[in-house]
Amino acid sequence: MPYKVLVVDDSSFFQHRLKEIINEHPDLEVVGIAANGQEAIDLAASLNPDVITMDYEMPRMDGVSAVRVIMASKPVPIVMFSSMTYEGATITLDALDAGAVDFIPKNFAEVSRNSQALKSKLHDTLIGFASSANPEAAKRKTDELAAVAATKSQKAKEVTAALRQRLAAKTQASQSTPTSGAVSTSPKKLKGSVKIVVIGASTGGPVALSEIIAALPSDFHFPVIVIQHMPENFTRAFAERLNRQCKISVKEAETGDKLIAGRVLIAPGGKQLMFDRAGSSVKILDGDDRVNYKPCVDVTFASAAASFGGKVLGIVLTGMGADGCEGARLLKQKGSFIWSQNQETCVVYGMPAAVARAGLSDEVMAVKDVAPRLLSDL
The missing domain is CATH 3.40.50.180 (Methylesterase CheB, C-terminal domain)
Structure with missing residues (x-):
């Protein structure tokens, strides 16, 4: 089952193109489109997406306000589409303060010309946040790959086995990594030793x-x-x-x-x-x-x-x-x-x-x- 994506943008052109680009990846599926912040809040509650893409300038309710409400009610990774202007930067920083996890440049030219760089960035970002926020979904994805491999070639089985091994190694490493303020080596005295x-x-x-x-x-x-x-x-x-x-x-x-x-x-x-x-x-x-x-x-x-x-x-x-x-x-x-x-x-x-x-x-x-x-x- 692909990760569920909610697209939020007031431009019908961007809605259509983002849906096309996102759905090109087999591990992602756009399950809803909102044209303003209030619709985003309503659809986030009803569709339970794994990740949301959010524009910031929209009618009725802007993106930053929507981020605050969504993160206060049912947190989900939200990736902002941001203008690269100074004004866009200040608004994006407001969104990050409100709880958005990251941002992607909103470049009309890249979206129009079907940029491979934009596709890769968008796919990697959405899958990365969706999987990290939903480990159960990530496990289901690995299990699905195993099921597919069982009916396909030996090469596919080997690829899936490798994916499973990497997932297991990642889990084991995160469990063995010091956390919660733990010390990996004996604390060193810093006074007088740092400039x-x-x-x-x-x-x-x-x-x-x-x-x-x-x-x-x-x-x-x-x-x-x-x-x-x-x-x-x-x-x-x-x-x-x-x-x-x-x-x-x-x-x-x-x-x-x-x-x-x-x-x-x-x-x-x-x-x-x-x-x-x-x-x-x-x-x-x-x-x-x-x-x-x-x-x-x-x-x-x-x-x-x-x-x-x-x-x-x-x-x-x-x-x-x-x-x-x-x-x-x-x-x-x-x-x-x-x-x-x-x-x-x-x-x-x-x-x-x-x-x-x-x-x-x-x-x-x-x-x-x-x-x-x-x-x-x-």
Whole structure:
């Protein structure tokens, strides 16, 4: 049985195209279409979808308001379609605060020309959130593959066996990974051993980062660098929002910005953040197109290892993939410290899981514990 998708958009063109694109994947099925926020709330209650795609600008009730109501009544993963403008970025950040799990650029040209990149991104995102939020459905999907393989070729049976093995390994790994603030190795004393805090995050990061940074005082003793996977306008809007909400100073980083205690620098979207050799300021570079992420946690962690040696506290928060793992390895080789977020408080337990499973985490903790530990341990 495919994962059930509810599409919410007031444009009949987008409704039709999204339904076509989503239904192309055998593991996804659009079970309903809503043209405004109130219809989304009603259909979410009656259809019980596994995941929802949500536009933000609609009549009667906007997308952000609908997200708040749905998440308060019966939570379900909601992926926003977002304009890449500055205004779109601010609205998307409101949606993430309200409980949406991620966003996808709403690009008319890509939808019109049947972009393969958009299809892959949309399919992977929806299946990822639907399966993580509904493990029973994920198990049913594996069982269905086994049933199909039983009537098909030996090759199909081998593929299904491999899928089962991967699912079992993933389950076993998550059960063996330290969670709930457990410590993977003996806690290390950080006082006097850290010059800078560098935090990496992706999916779910804006909310986690807001919680951490809002708790830091204006006279925090160290500079803080944040690498959050976001497009250009989003990092600017995010930095400005945090600066308004927090006691500590926050800005989007620019080349030449000095590393100052009591200031947070957000790596700009579409660029890479690195440090000068003296470790006194940052450099913003276009970076190599072969690097998947801009900004990239691995790139900034590696630069921090080169500039600060063992004097870094690297923190890896919620996010898909494994960005940060190799950078964390370089930091550990220099004698620096690594914290990672635990599974229970992650929107997606990918990046911190990779670090923890590689044995690189000095401590694994809930996001609510990060700021108190920063204040007590540094």
